[in-house]
Amino acid sequence: MDYDCLEVHENQGARYKLLSIEDYLKVYSKSVVDGYRSANNNNKDNHKIEVLQKLLKNGVSSDVN
Incomplete structure (x- = not known):
């Protein structure tokens, strides 16, 4: 994901x-394969x-408009 392309x-x-939703899905899909997160967050990422x-x-x- 290119953070420079996110809408301000x-x-x-x-300003933020x-x-x-698609971006969040990409983020959490990547986090599931992170050994630390999958071992320490009780499958919260899978639920998300x-x-x-x-x-x-x-x-x-x-x-959000």
């Missing part, structure tokens, strides 16, 4: 970049992946 949002003077996949399947938008 602004809210009450604070926000990941889309399931939730993200359901959101995408149901057509939930990650727009």
Whole structure:
């Protein structure tokens, strides 16, 4: 994922970049193969992946506008 290509949002003077649902799915999919995270987070990443996949399947938008 190219962090320079993430859309910049602004809210009450604070500027930030926000990941889309697809981006979060990429991040958590990579984290599952990390030995430390998979051994120390009680499958929380797997649960997050399931939730993200359901959101995408149901057509939930990650727009914040």
